[in-house]
Amino acid sequence: MALVVQKYGGTSVANIERIRNVARRVAKTYDDGNDVIVVVSAMSGETNKLVALANEMCEFPSEREYDVLVATGEQVTIALLSMCLQSMGYKAKSYMGHQIPILTDSTFSKARIEKIDDKKVREDLKNGTIIVVAGFQGVDREGNTTTLGRGGSDTSAVAVAAGLKADVCEIYTDVDGVYTTDPRIVPDATKIEKISYDEMLEMASLGAKVLQIRSVEFAKKYGVVVHVRSSFNDNPGTLVMKEDADMETVLVSGITYNKDEAKISVMRVPDKPGIASILFTPLSHANITVDMIIQNVSNEGYTDMTFTVPKTDFKKALKIVEESAKEIAAGAVRSDENIAKVSIVGVGMRSHSGVASKMFQTLSQEGINIQMISTSEIKVSCVIDAKYTELAVRVLHDAFGLSKKDVKAE
Ligand code: ADP
Ligand code: ASP
Ligand code: MG
Numbered sequence: 386m387a388l389v390v391q392k393y394g395g396t397s398v399a400n401i402e403r404i405r406n407v408a409r410r411v412a413k414t415y416d417d418g419n420d421v422i423v424v425v426s427a428m429s430g431e432t433n434k435l436v437a438l439a440n441e442m443c444e445f446p447s448e449r450e451y452d453v454l455v456a457t458g459e460q461v462t463i464a465l466l467s468m469c470l471q472s473m474g475y476k477a478k479s480y481m482g483h484q485i486p487i488l489t490d491s492t493f494s495k496a497r498i499e500k501i502d503d504k505k506v507r508e509d510l511k512n513g514t515i516i517v518v519a520g521f522q523g524v525d526r527e528g529n530t531t532t533l534g535r536g537g538s539d540t541s542a543v544a545v546a547a548g549l550k551a552d553v554c555e556i557y558t559d560v561d562g563v564y565t566t567d568p569r570i571v572p573d574a575t576k577i578e579k580i581s582y583d584e585m586l587e588m589a590s591l592g593a594k595v596l597q598i599r600s601v602e603f604a605k606k607y608g609v610v611v612h613v614r615s616s617f618n619d620n621p622g623t624l625v626m627k628e629d630a631d632m633e634t635v636l637v638s639g640i641t642y643n644k645d646e647a648k649i650s651v652m653r654v655p656d657k658p659g660i661a662s663i664l665f666t667p668l669s670h671a672n673i674t675v676d677m678i679i680q681n682v683s684n685e686g687y688t689d690m691t692f693t694v695p696k697t698d699f700k701k702a703l704k705i706v707e708e709s710a711k712e713i714a715a716g717a718v719r720s721d722e723n724i725a726k727v728s729i730v731g732v733g734m735r736s737h738s739g740v741a742s743k744m745f746q747t748l749s750q751e752g753i754n755i756q757m758i759s760t761s762e763i764k765v766s767c768v769i770d771a772k773y774t775e776l777a778v779r780v781l782h783d784a785f786g787l788s789k790k791d792v793k794a795e
Contacts, residue, residue, distance in 0.1 A: 387552035388510070389419045392520065392542030395429030396559040397616035398462045407616060408469040410557075415475065415515055422506065422516040422549070424542040425466055427458025432521075432535070445701070448493035452522075452532045455494075456482070459519035459538070467517045476514040480506070482531075483524035487541065489531045492672055496523055496531035497599070498540065501548035518545060535697075539600035547607035554609050555622075556596065561615035562623035563588070563595055565787040566640040570778050573788040577638060578621075581628035584638050584732055587764045591728040592643030601625065628732060636733040637740065637785040642774050643726045646676060647699040648756070649706055650691040653716030656683040663713050664690065667705045673698040677726075677759045677768065687716075691757065693768065696722060724756065725774040728766040729781060741765045747784040753777055 391414065393407045407425075415421045426432075435455045439446040463479035470477035482489075485506060489496035506516050520538025523531045533540050539556055546554035563585065564574040580588075582605035589598040595613060604611045604625060614622030632638075654660055661680070668675055678692040694702040703720055710718050727748075734740050741758075744765050748755060753776070757768035769777055782788060 387419045388422070388549060389414055389553045389555065390422045390424065390542055390546040390549070390551040391555045391557060392424040392538055393426065393616055394538065394556075394558045395426045395431070397557055398425055398427075398466070399429045401465070403616075404462065404465050404469055407557075408466060408473060410616065411466075411470065411515060412473055412475055420510045422510075422518060422545055422551070423466065424518045424520045424538055424545060425459065425462045426520050426538040427462055431458040431461070449529055452493045452496075453530050456519075456522040456530050456532050459521050463517045463519045470515055470517070476512070477517055478509055478514050479517045479519070481519045482522035482541075483528070485518065487518075487523040487544070489523035489525055489533070491525040491527070491529065491531065493529075494532055495534040495672065496525065498523060498533070498544045498603075501544060503549050506549065533599070534597065536594060536597035537599070539597040540603060543600040543603040543607075543609055543611060546609050547603055551609075553612065554604075555612045555614060556600075557614055557616035558595060559615065559617065560595065561618060561620040562613050563593070563625070563639075565638065566778055566782050567593065567642070570642075570775050571782050571788065573790065574782065575787060575789050577623050579624040579626055579629075579632070580638060581632050581732060582625060583628065583763060584632070584730055585625045587728075587730045587761070588639050588641050591641040591726065591730065591764065591766060592645070593639065593641045596625070632732055634733065635731055636737055637729050637731040637787065638733075639730050640778050640781045640785070640787065641728045641730065642778050643728075644724075644771055644774060645696050646693040646724065646726060646768075647696050647702075647720060647722040648691060648693050648724050648768065649703060650689060650719045650721075651706060651710050651715050651717075652689050652719065653687045654690050654710075655713060655715065656686055656688045660713055661690070664706065664709050665692075667709055668694070668702060671698075671701060671705060673702050673705075677757050677766070679757050693724070693726070693757070723771045724768050725771040725777075726766050726768050727774065727777045727781065728764050729785065730764045732763050734764070735762050743784060744781060747780050748777060751776060751780055
């Protein structure tokens with residue numbers, strides 16, 4: 386008998402009929418002789434509505450209360466799914482994060498899972514109960530409700546699979562796997578049969594929302610093989626797993642985009658030791674992740690610094706940066722929310738040159754200006770004007786021969 390963890394995302398539980406569909410899939414897995422733990426998200430759109438309510442209530446909602454509010458979406462779906470399974474004659478029991486408990490740190494709205502207690506769940510599994518766990522939420526040591534960041538149910542699922550040493554971890558969503566780029570933008574994108582943890586980590590952190598970054602970090606750390614598949618068909622999906630020899634031969638595996646960052650520039654920063662620390666330390670203390678940073682060449686003792694932060698933290702970041710800029714007697718602070726980051730990702734890049742220049746050339750042929758660049762061993766990212774995002778993704782996907790027709794022709 387295997388222990389199977391299945392996670393169903395928002396679109397898969399968007400209404401009563403879809404929850405029934407999920408229940409049938411779960412029941413089939415159980416009938417096949419498996420122990421089953423299901424992790425569910427809120428109905429699609431619900432978390433967005435809750436976030437909007439919080440922002441309507443006040444400009445800077447209390448972080449603790451924000452989590453109390455946004456965690457409620459998942460409470461609805463665990464109860465409905467459990468009711469449905471029970472009405473079909475199965476033993477099922479819902480669990481909220483704090484009831485398991487899924488213990489996290491206290492970083493509200495982006496908490497990290499520290500420990501999962503398996504005692505109650507194991508007992509229930511032993512007596513044939515299907516466990517239905519609320520994704521996205523946990524509890525800190527003081528008993529406060531916490532949430533894991535947007536898309537966090539993926540992380541709940543992988544963490545549960547790692548914590549309970551599950552045999553299978555399946556992430557069911559509205560696409561049947563990880564594609565070479567977002568299939569909503571490029572319908573001709575190709576499904577990737579298997580992808581390494583490192584590439585998936587880059588794809589996720591660069592905007593491929595199909596898996597939350599932390600879920601991939603967890604999977605890598607604990608060696609959980611994650612199978613991404615569709616809840617609407619039975620197609621084989623994508624396996625996220627340890628790198629193997631076949632993967633190295635692919636130069637570029639995917640193209641991603643991220644419109645969720647904003648750019649902040651501080652002009653006329655006095656160019657002397659300690660300045661970067663004065664600018665960035667308060668941001669890190671506020672738990673704001675700074676992504677790309679560019680410092681211009683110094684001119685007469687002054688330089689300009691530009692960096693990007695998540696849009697969700699933008700207002701908070703701007704306030705902090707304006708204060709720091711005053712402290713160091715810098716010039717104006719400028720910001721731009723209409724940016725996008727497009728990236729190319731592939732482990733094959735490690736051993737090939739010319740990938741970055743091909744990217745720059747492709748963008749320039751379309752008249753797309755590059756505002757910032759960053760690279761790592763297995764990715765190149767460019768910040769561009771947000772209005773060119775779709776165009777950039779399409780031309781890059783084409784230039785690197787990733788569409789179905791190109792892959793088949795090889
Ligand atoms: P869920 O609600 O099931 O968690 P998400 O909306 O979080 O689903 O993630 C699935 C979506 O991710 C897809 O509908 C797709 O538009 C988007 N996506 C972005 N990049 C990719 C990619 N490279 N491969 C597959 N899907 C992607
Ligand atoms: N419901 C949460 C969100 O929308 C978590 C998730 O769907 O994974 O971000
Ligand atoms: Mg998701």
